[in-house]
Amino acid sequence: MTITGALRSFVIMTVIAASSQVHAFTPSKPAGQSVLDGVNAVLEVVRKYSGNNAPGDRQAYLEEVGTVLEPLIGYTVIVSRIMGDELLQTASQQQKVRFLDVFTSSLINTYAGGLYTFGSYEVKLLPDQSDGENTVRNTRVYLQVASSDGQQYPMVQSVYYSRQADDWRMQNVIVNGVNLGVTFKAQFDQLYRDNDGNLDATIDEWERSTAASFDGEQF
Numbered sequence: 001m002t003i004t005g006a007l008r009s010f011v012i013m014t015v016i017a018a019s020s021q022v023h024a025f026t027p028s029k030p031a032g033q034s035v036l037d038g039v040n041a042v043l044e045v046v047r048k049y050s051g052n053n054a055p056g057d058r059q060a061y062l063e064e065v066g067t068v069l070e071p072l073i074g075y076t077v078i079v080s081r082i083m084g085d086e087l088l089q090t091a092s093q094q095q096k097v098r099f100l101d102v103f104t105s106s107l108i109n110t111y112a113g114g115l116y117t118f119g120s121y122e123v124k125l126l127p128d129q130s131d132g133e134n135t136v137r138n139t140r141v142y143l144q145v146a147s148s149d150g151q152q153y154p155m156v157q158s159v160y161y162s163r164q165a166d167d168w169r170m171q172n173v174i175v176n177g178v179n180l181g182v183t184f185k186a187q188f189d190q191l192y193r194d195n196d197g198n199l200d201a202t203i204d205e206w207e208r209s210t211a212a213s214f215d216g217e218q219f
Helices: 003-012 031-049 060-069 075-084 085-090 093-118 180-194 199-215
Strands: 121-125 139-147 152-162 169-173
Touching: 031 060, 031 093, 031 121, 031 139, 031 152, 031 169, 060 093, 075 093, 075 180, 093 180, 093 199, 121 180, 169 180, 180 199
Parallel strands: none
Antiparallel strands: 121 139, 139 152, 152 169
């Protein structure tokens, strides 16, 4: 799966939820409810820009999608796992911030374009299958996504709780058995090897490849 393909899978099936340390407290909202609230918030934006009387403003659409996703996705956690502990220790603060910005932009752009193309869908919350393993650091939310043509996709979102935000944020997703966190990590590592351990060049290539795909989107 390509970087863009992985982002698209991540993107078409996702909507989300938050950050913190383990403390003895009870979240004010169940993780499943937080995920569904996120789905509905994103769908509202898609409907606004895809109807017959839609504004037709691509940039405004991207900005609204980004605004909705910002409190729902744990971008920093995802990027830290993609880069890995060893690289995080050696990378400069500027490099870490730049990859965070590049990854966030690529995810928002791919999400916006992919979801617009994917069209209408429904999400059903399934019973918990984690056998009591859920914690505020990692809770799994089981979902079934149905597209407008009747296709169904099993999805498991891994979310963590942010006490500061008092909500959940997504840190990984498994779609049809494909672990997107593992996929992103493998793709980053491959780019890093292809660029002979040059982190700046790796970030440049991630940005270039995802931007090229996004520029080809018709919406």
